[in-house]
Amino acid sequence: MCYLIEFGDFLSTDLKNTDNKQTIKPWEQLLELYPGLNEPIRESWNDPLSIRKIYMITPTKTRAEQIADLTRLAQTLYLVPNLFWIIIEDEIKPTQRIHRLLQSFHLPFVHLNIATPDYLKPTQNQSTWRRPRGMFQKNIALQWIRSNTNRNDDALVYFADDDNTYHWKLFQEIRKVQSVGVWPVGLVGELLYERPICLNGKVHSWFHFIYRKRKFPTDMAGFAIHLNLIHKYSNYIFNVSATSIGQQESQILDTMTTQDQLECLANNASKIYVWHTKTQIMFITAAHKLQKAGLTYDLISEL
Structure with a gap:
């Protein structure tokens, strides 16, 4: 009662x-x-630097977790003003399910595609780290940027995996970049984080563990590049050979800058605003059992 x-x-x-x-x-x-919602929206959209556009490059491939990853990322991007999202599918042609998803969020985007050749894809029992990933897709995105932007535009280019986790403050840091900016990345390289070690705003050395011989030991999520450098080095493309494993970041940074020129951001590289998270692969074993029983379903093309 x-x-x-x-x-x-x-x-x-x-x-x-x-x-x-x-x-x-x-x-x-x-x-x-929910008064806490006001802070990222007010701070992001009222930031004077938000006038500087960010071109965000995201390769993606068909897998059971793809729609979930892109949905999570798209909802983060609502907090980021003046961002143009370049999505590149690892497919022979763009899929309708991804295009429908992108349209549903009403974010500025372009939907591209190129398939990675079979000989460069990991075999069934081979780690994805043993093959170059997303390089063909990144090259197509760079080609699109060079064909559809002006080299004199004050804009930034950032490479963003579809399953990473991004704090909204990261994009404020990206907008501070004048040439090439760097910051820490969490949960990467078999460590809680990798980071540049900075003194007075310049990179002195690097905190990292694996692939010790890398010239720029950072993750792709750990830097952004000014648009004019993408145009200046117009012949640059990622080396798509299998021998380039772990070298994507060093390739592009060594072409476009030097360690002395790097700008330390995120409070002198002491704050983590991006994490190299990886969605757990789902083992869809029940589907095989349904097929054996004569029952089939294919929701992936509908979602």
Whole structure:
């Protein structure tokens, strides 16, 4: 009886509050209920640097987790003003399921595609680290940028995996880049993080563990490049041979800058705003059992 009385009191109070808020817009109600939402939106969209466009390059390939990863990433991008998303599928032609997903978010984007040749794909029992990943897709994105932007535009280029985790403040750091900026990346290289070690805003050395011979031992998520460098080095493409494993970052940075020229961002490379997370591969074993029983389904093309 006591619980029913309390529930009834809650309902009457809630209805009263609803009546009082009829003149308040739904978005204002949301900010009133969750005032923490206001900070990233206000800070991002009112930042004077937000006038600088970011071209974000994201290779993606068909897998069971793909739609979930892209959905999570797209919803983060709502907090980021003036960003243009370049999605490149590892497919012979663009798939409708990805195009429908991208259109549903109403974010500025272009949807491209190119298939990685079979001989460069990992075999069934081979780690994905043993083959170059996303390089053909990144090269197509660079080609698109050079054909569709002006070399004098004040804009930035950033490479973003579809399953990484991004703090909204990362994009504020990207907009500070004048030439090439660097910052830490979490959960990468068999460490909690890799990072440049900076003194007075310049890179002194690197904190890292694996692939010790890398000239620039950072993850692809750990730097951004000014658009004019992409145009200046217009012949640059990623080396797509299998011998380039672990060298994508060093290839492009060694072409376009030097360690002395790198700009340390994220509070002198002391803050982590991006994590090299990797979605756990789902073992869809029940599908095979359904097929053996004569039952089939194919939702991946519908989602």
